[in-house]
Amino acid sequence: MSIEKMEYLNMVGLMSDLDRTLEKCVQSGCFHINEEKDSQETMTHVDGENPYKELLKKILSMDMGRDFSFREVGHECPEYPDAEDIEKEVSELAEKLRLSSEEIHGLESAISERERAATQLSHLKGMTSDMQKLFTCSHIMPRFGRLPAESFPKLSYYEDKPFIFVPYDDDGIYKWGIYFAPLENIGEADKIFKSLYFERIWLPDFLTDTPEAESEKLKKQIESLSEKLEEKTKIHKKLVEENEEKINSFFCRVKYLYDVYELRRYALRYKENFYLSGYVPKKQYDEFEKLINQVPSVSVVSKPAENDGERKVPVKLKTNRFAKPFSMFVEMYGLPSYGGFNPTNLVAWTYTILFGIMFGDVGQGLLISLIGLFLYKKKGNMLGAILQRVGISSALFGFVYGSVFGFEHLLDPLYHKIGLKHKPLEIMDSTMTILLGAICIGVAIIIISILINIYVSFKKKDFTQAVFGNNGIAGLVVFGSLLAGVAVMMTGGKSLFTMPYVIGLIVVPLLLMFFREPLGCLLSRKKFHMEGGIGDFIASNFFEVFEFILGYATNTLSFVRIGGFIFSHAGMMSVVMLLSESVSAGVSPVVIVIGNLFVMGMEGLIVGIQVLRLEFYEVFSRFYDGDGIAFEPVKVNYQPNID
Amino acid sequence: MNGSMNATVAKIKAVYGKRLSEKDYNELYSKKKVTDVAEYLKKNTRYSNVLANVDTNSVHRGYLESLLNKSYFDEYERLCKFQQLSDQPFFNFLLVRSELQELLKAMLYLNNERNDAYIQSMHAFMIEKASFDMIALAKAKDFRELLSVIRHTPYYHVLRNIQPDKNGNIPYTQCEILIRTFYLEWMLETVRRNFDKKTTDVLSEQINVQADIINIVNAYRMKKYFMADARYLKEYSLPFHGRLSKERQDEVFEADSPADFIRRFSKTIYGRFMGTLDENIEGGQFEKELEKLRCSITKRALQFSDNAAVSLYSYMYLSEVELKNIITIIESIRYGRSASFMKSQVVIT
Incomplete structure (x- = not known):
């Protein structure tokens, strides 16, 4: 189906x-x-190595710059039909790009080197000694650099060694400074400082001026190199742009050959x-x-x-245009098995109607629908398509509740025009009607789910579930009889719970449910094996049947939330309106807009989740296994990666 | 422990959520240089803060490891300070353990007459935190000087009866057993004194499982590399038992070969958890399998715990495994090992 x-x-x-x-x-x-x-x-x-792997790697590793991204242009490459021709072209292009990249990287590292030197010089500004004198010392060797702050305390271990460390700056992570050691001990000192992760700064040997003056020189050099870098980057970019079409065409052709070979x-x-x-x-x-x-x-x-x-x-699910986006929810739970029941249409209709009932407001509904339309058209987001549909449903139920962005009487002239004295349903005055209505909707959904289960189980020849299960014929009889009895009692009619009614429509089906496994085996002409002895059988089935009965009650009452959310929505909007009245006329529209957005965002999300919960727990759990596997036709994945 | 520590529990779970994922590890395996690892950690992981001011292009491997070790300890301190947990004795567990580890390391270097090597490998962040003078410890020339450094600490009473041999060598294995026993006893006692029954049970189980695994690892090493007999293994095992009773442990120790050891171990509760084990498994790989087992027990404890002590103790172990993983990857890259080798050495937390 x-x-x-x-x-x-x-x-x-x-x-x-x-x-x-x-x-x-x-x-x-x-x-x-x-x-x-x-x-x-x-x-x-x-088996065998994919012959297109290396070529694909080569294409993917070409340095096309950060802005470039591969795009799909079709697998045909009429000018270069053979991989060998493509390889030749790619090699030439890759070489050109490599040379250009190398020039860029060379400039980048020259800039980075000077920037590092400038940073180092900035730390030397605290040093007042004459640098020229330091460099010309012949018996004492100085070493500039930075020592990790956490290594600093370890220096006290070496207090008897012939060196000293003079810090001149501290950035919290490193202590910047110089260590001095006599010429004959400098090797030992270097070894010790290396073990403490001292990072030596190699100051340019032309450094003869003050640190400030040297910094200025470096700044000028950096500026000149940056200009060159910009120029080279432009040339590289132009080279990529000129060959963009060719590169994409090569990529798609080779990826196509690679993926097909992988099959x-x-x-x-x-x-x-x-x-x-x-x-x-x-x-x-x-x-x-x-x-x-x-x-x-x-x-x-x-x-x-x-x-x-x-x-x-x-x-592969077959759905109509309306239900198609809801297949996302079905797939989230798991696909039906082949020959099973596709619940997408059922989900689409029940989800749309329940959302509309629980979140009925003409204005908010239409706005949600528009947001959904935007999301779907711009981003292709399936949730957007769902919002489009549930938004319209919300607007339609908004006409029943007479609510437009929380204004409860805006539609009164319309009702008067069509001959109604007031809105069809005044929420706050119809508490019982709404709650009973919610339960009736629940009962209808549960019965539909049980009927689907009976159909699906018969199709699978699973008689245990179809006839004797809690979601089979026996369960339907018990559920229906209990409901009919309670409904008649509540409407003040004569009690239906007579002895023959109770025995025939409740006790006997319950007994059938109790013995569902042996009876199911009997119908399928299979041998029944009792696992764990008679005691286990009685105990486990007694508790299971007890749970079934409890389940009928709790599952039905679970739908009361539909009514609850109708009140909650009306209540939240009345709070927004009250707040807007308590502020000045200028601020009031702002409160209304923010209030509406808040209610739409928060309650819309909660209602969306709650309806999904009802679908999964109260509907799907009755007949749906979700153990199918998806139909995935073989195709080429035009993503720039090698699987 | 009252419910007000829930904030710490939530914080720990949030921090645990930021651990390295399998995808992160796959990225790390593909790196060719240690600096690439540093760069990846800095840009993509929770270590970005620690490495924020580090030039990943030139960072020294040793310094990188030292920073990661420090960040592990800093995180422990941060979590403890979050709700002033360090006021309670149990929450000093990592500090005590780190002190004891430094002490053992110092003894090892002392035996090899390599004081200078010890000061280099010493965790510098411990200098300020330890309850004894770490620089003095590094300067100690023999066991007597070492004892005088820790004279005012409880560790002195653990080691004072130890007699170095005539060459001044400290009996390291004996010291290790004494120190580990002291640590585990201190933990169990502190837990028993300070927590309710439920917390005590969970923590005691973790501590005892830790002892079981240490015993099994040590025994397997001694059996595999020194063909040690059961009497020796029993003598040098920790006197604590978790899920592996003394009798079952002794049965494993009675094995007449490393293969028999694995065979017997496979029948224990831990062995059954670990599935089929190759009798000729590499020593290192067997230890990794045990680490995986401890990780899965700890992860479970962390996931189901609503107690700050259990959460912190579990988290710090998982975080330590992550740290070991990173260091393994760094070392493997340094020695040019393959990605598949790294993968076999890493235990995903």
């Missing part, structure tokens, strides 16, 4: 045609490939033949066959997918 019918295919052809066949599979866009296992000694996997691992080899299997949607089968027939040596054998009982058939 609402799941695309699949054909299971086996393809056999000559090994020499394998790559061409795989290309056709990719081009079809509708072939889900199976991973084959080596079943016999004669059938082995096709070889799914094939099995038998002497000079290959074997492939997979699935194609039935309605696209003819088109696919036509494409594959272009490879003469390949023969295709197909059969309906359900006839292949060995593996799980991939699932």
Whole structure:
């Protein structure tokens, strides 16, 4: 139901045609490939290093600058159809780019070196000694640099050694300074300071002036080098721009060849033949066959997918335009199994209606819908498409509650025009109606879910679930009878709970539920094995049936939240209105706007989550396993990476 | 421990959430230079603050490791200070352990007459924090001088009866057992005195599991490399038992070969957790498997804990494993080891 019918295919052809066949599979866009296992000694996997790997690596490693990103331009590359031609072109281009990059990097490192020197000089500004004199010492050697602050206390260990460390600056992380040692001991001192992670500063040997003057010189050099760097970067950028189309075209062609070659691992080899299997949607089968027939040596054998009982058939959900975005929620829970029930339409309608009921406001609904439209069109966000739909539902229910951005009487003239005295539903005066209405909606949803479970279980020939389960016929009878009895009692009618009613419609179905496993086996003509003895059987089934009964009550009451959120929305908007009245006329619109945005953001999110919770826990849990696997046609991934 | 420490628990869980992911490790394995590792840690991980002022292009490997070690200790202090936990004795567990580790390290270098090497490897951040004079410890020329440095600390009573041999060599293994026993006893006693029963049970289990694993690792090393007999293994094992009872441990120690050791160990509760173990497993790999096991026990304790002491103790262990992982990666890159080797040495926390 609402799941695309699949054909299971086996393809056999000559090994020499394998790559061409795989290309056709990719081009079809509708072939889900199976991973084959080596079943016999004669059938082995096709292995071998991908010959396009190195070329792809070369293309990806070209230095095109930070602004460049690969984009998809199609796999055809008519000017350079062969990988060898592409390789030649890529090598030439890569060399040009490398030379240009090297020049840029050279300039960058020259700038960075001078910047580091300038930083070092800035720390020397605290030093008052004459540097020229320091450099010309012949018996005492000075070493400039920085010592990690945490290594500093370790120096006291070396107090008897012939060196001294004079710090002249402290940035919290490092102590900047000089150590001096006699010429004959400088080696030992160097070794000690190295072990303390002292970073030596190699000051330029032309440093003869004061640190301030040297800093000024370096600044000028940095400026001149930066200008050169800018010029070279422009040239590099131009080179990339001129070749951008070519690079993208090469990338797409090579990525296509690489990814198609990677598909070889799914094939099995038998002497000079290959074997492939997979699935194609039935309605696209003819088109696919036509494409594959272009490879003469390949023969295709197909059969309906359900006839292949060995593996799980991939699932492609069939949905209409309205329900399509809601398949996101279904996939979040897990896909249905092939031949199972696709709940997307059910989710789409129930989610939209429940959201509208719980968040009814004409203005807010339309705004949410517009935001959704924007998100969907601009970003392709599926949640945007869902917001579009639930927003409209919210606006429609807003007409029932007569609420527009929290203004409860703005629509009164409209109601009067169509002959109504007031709004159809005054929320705060209809507490019981709303709560009972919420429970009725819950009952309807639960019954629909049970009916779906009965249908699906019969289809799977699972009689235990279909007939005797808590979500099967027996469960439906118990749930329906209890509800009918309670409803009649509440409306003041004569109690339905007579002895024959209780025994026939409640006790007997409960007993059937208690013995559901042996009875299910009996219907399926299977042997029943009691695990853990009779005591265990009675105890576990007693508690399970007890839990089923409790579940009917709690699950039904769970839907009261629908009513709760109607009140909560009305209540929050009335608070916003009260706040707006308590401030000056100038500030009032600001309060209304912020209040509306706050309620939309917070309550909209909570309602969205709560409805999803109802879908997953109260609906899906009754009939849905979500153990299917997704239909994923083979395709080329045009992302700049090597898998 | 009252509920007001929930803020610390929440903070620890938040900090734990920032640990290195598998993706981070994969990135690190692919680095070719130590400076690339530093750069990645600085740009993409929670170590960015520690490395913020470090020039990753020129940072020395030793200094990088020293910074990471310091950040590990700083984080412990930060978490303790968050709600003034350091006022309670248990929360000094890492400080006590670090002091004891320094003491053992000093003895090891003393035996090798390499005082200068000790001062270089000493964690500099401990100089200010330790309860004894670390510089004096580094300057100690023999065991007597070492004892005089720690004279006023409880560690003195642990080591005072130790007699160096005629060459002045300190019996290191004996000292290690005494110090570890002292530490674990101190922990168990502090836990018992200061916490409620539930917390005591959880922490005691972690401490005893730690002792079990130390015993198994040491015994396996001695069996594999020195063919030590059961009597020797029992004599040099810690007198604590977690999930591995004394009887079961003795059965493992009775093994007549390293392969038999693994066979017997596989039948213990830890062995069953670890799945099938190759009898000829490399010593280092066996230790990694045990570390993985301890990590998974600790992770579970951290995830289910609502107690600051349990959370901090568990977190600090996991953080220590992460630190070891990074250092392993740095060392592996330094010695040109492959990515697959690094992967086999790393225990994801």
